[in-house]
Amino acid sequence: MGAKQYQIRQLQAACLRLDEKELARAGNEIINSLRGLYLSKKEDFEEGDIKTILNCKNYIAAAEDLLLELEDFSFIQDQQDVNNITARLLQYSNLNPESVISRRIRKEIRELESKRPSLPTGQANARKQKLKAATRTLDAHAPKCGHRGCESSMTLREGNGEYFWGCRSFPECLGKRRLTSAELALLPD
Numbered sequence: 001m002g003a004k005q006y007q008i009r010q011l012q013a014a015c016l017r018l019d020e021k022e023l024a025r026a027g028n029e030i031i032n033s034l035r036g037l038y039l040s041k042k043e044d045f046e047e048g049d050i051k052t053i054l055n056c057k058n059y060i061a062a063a064e065d066l067l068l069e070l071e072d073f074s075f076i077q078d079q080q081d082v083n084n085i086t087a088r089l090l091q092y093s094n095l096n097p098e099s100v101i102s103r104r105i106r107k108e109i110r111e112l113e114s115k116r117p118s119l120p121t122g123q124a125n126a127r128k129q130k131l132k133a134a135t136r137t138l139d140a141h142a143p144k145c146g147h148r149g150c151e152s153s154m155t156l157r158e159g160n161g162e163y164f165w166g167c168r169s170f171p172e173c174l175g176k177r178r179l180t181s182a183e184l185a186l187l188p189d
């Protein structure tokens with residue numbers, strides 16, 4: 001077996017058998033070495049070889065993403081976070097279902113899913129995020145006050161569960177204005 005064929009086999013075996021940390025290191029090493037072979041003897045490489053190498057390369061990139069993903073685990077706060085992270089993990093595990101990494105990912109997913117019922121749903125958090133984004137957008141387009149010739153701009157304020165525009169110079173200026181229906185539509189229910 002030629003050096004090229006041998007290294008491609010090594011690469012495929014690495015994708016199947018190594019965990020993501022070992023793969024990120026060893027897999028990239030083999031790919032670099034194959035790149036060297038390719039540059040010195042392009043005619044040895046068939047279309048199928050290139051395809052196999054590129055598939056492995058994508059798989060290694062996914063493993064590196066997974067490493068970052070695993071660091072995120074400590075930031076999981078609610079069910080929405082669990083849903084987002086398991087969706088991404090499932091994508092990785094489907095790339096090479098028989099591999100060591102995929103088996104481990106499926107185990108992580110089972111653990112996450114068993115943890116999910118004990119976490120808050122994430123609706124309160126999603127609402128808070130939406131409100132924050134809406135406040136930023138609205139304040140960036142806040143109207144001028146104009147109350148008794150006031151030159152200040154207004155800002156989004158809340159009182160008794162209602163949102164309204166209030167003058168930034170409050171309490172010196174008592175300028176107040178209703179939000180338009182388009183502005184109200186930006187806010188969470």
Ligand SMILES: [Zn+2]
Binds near residue numbers: 150
């Ligand atoms: Zn004012």
